Amino acid sequence: MKQKKQIIIFTDLDGSLLDKDTFEFDEIEDYFRELISKGIKIIPNSSKTEAELLDFNEQNNLDLSFITENGSSIHGLNKIHQNLPDKIIISRTKDEIQNIYESNISLDFKNKITHILELEIEVQQKILGLPLDKIKPAIKRKHSIPIKFNGTKIEKNEFAKILKNSGLTIQTGGRIMNVCDDVDKSRAMSKVLQLIRKELTDEIITIGVGDNENDIEMIKQTDYPCLVKNENFDSSLINIDNLIKSDEPSPKGWSDVIKTALQKI
Ligand SMILES: [Mg+2]
Known part of the structure; x- marks a missing residue:
């Protein structure tokens, strides 16, 4: 058969x-x-x-x-x-990821990063390109930190390397990047x-x-x-x-x- x-x-x-x-x-x-x-x-x-x-x-x-x-x-x-x-x-919690991020990323890099979750909702809306009613579920993240990286490509690669050595990853999507666990x-x-x-x-x-x-x-x-x-x-x-x-x-x-x-x- x-x-x-x-x-x-x-x-x-x-x-x-x-x-x-x-x-x-x-x-x-x-x-x-x-x-x-x-x-x-x-x-x-x-x-x-x-x-x-x-x-x-x-x-x-x-x-x-x-x-x-x-x-x-x-x-x-x-x-x-x-x-x-x-x-x-599969992933650790956002708080655990945040702690690893805080203790492994230098201030120099942190200054090149915009944290989407810390922005005013109107700005989030603009960056994510979402209507207001879709912002709330979009920022309810349990396992990742959405960021915008404001540096050069070389700096981004360096940033990704540091994350990797700390057991995290950076995931590049259409509008933003996400700092994630090793997933x-x-x-x-x-x-x-x-x-x-x-x-x-x-x-x-x-x-x-x-x-x-x-x-x-x-x-x-x-x-x-x-x-x-x-x-x-x-x-x-x-x-x-x-x-x-x-x-x-x-x-x-x-x-x-x-x-x-x-x-x-
Ligand atoms: Mg896509």
């Missing part, structure tokens, strides 16, 4: 599925729902918070499992299989797959969709890596053999790459 296939899509949200400015995806919503009704599992893997992802599910009448804050925690795997946990915390989207994804493979006997086929630096490791480790066009991200240096690229940005680019990937499966 031929083994059943279970397709799982791990996807970034902002700039990949969601329009980078409006955060909507209505243009491809029918197609998105069609995939779900066909039994394809879609797991958002985002730098967004748990509160934002719960909002995303609720506002779109969805019930998706998801990964938050650049791989810091995994939610709702029990929706995929009853034996799987509802919640897995990333790809490792959280691997954890999800390891758990799912224990419970499902189906052949698991993975598709990964992203548009930025913090998505590359994740998509690289999927069977069908997909990159949605992002004019602010230079993808020419990305070396992934079977990379599927879109000619259009999100959300149209998302459906384009998924269609191409599904044709190949």
Whole structure:
């Protein structure tokens, strides 16, 4: 008997599925729902918070499992299989991360950093590009410190190195960067797959969709890596053999790459 296939899509949200400015995806919503009704599992893997992802599910009448804050925690795997946990915390708490940050980063670097959480809400709104009602869930971070780095590229690399030596990471997304624990989207994804493979006997086929630096490791480790066009991200240096690229940005680019990937499966 031929083994059943279970397709799982791990996807970034902002700039990949969601329009980078409006955060909507209505243009491809029918197609998105069609995939779900066909039994394809879609797991958002985002730098967004748990509160934002719960909002995303609720506002779109969805019930998706998801990964938050650049791989810091995994939610709702029990929706995929009853034996799987509802919640897995991978990262240390924000306070622990903050303490490590405070004691390892020099004042020189600290002066080059804007802490998003310390700004007035109007300024946060401007930087994050979010409507007022979406600011609150966006700053409810449990495992990461959102920053803007106001230095050169060389300084940023130096900063990343110091963080790494202290057991932390810097994750670069569309609008801001996040100081995180030693986590990333790809490792959280691997954890999800390891758990799912224990419970499902189906052949698991993975598709990964992203548009930025913090998505590359994740998509690289999927069977069908997909990159949605992002004019602010230079993808020419990305070396992934079977990379599927879109000619259009999100959300149209998302459906384009998924269609191409599904044709190949
Ligand atoms: Mg993105």
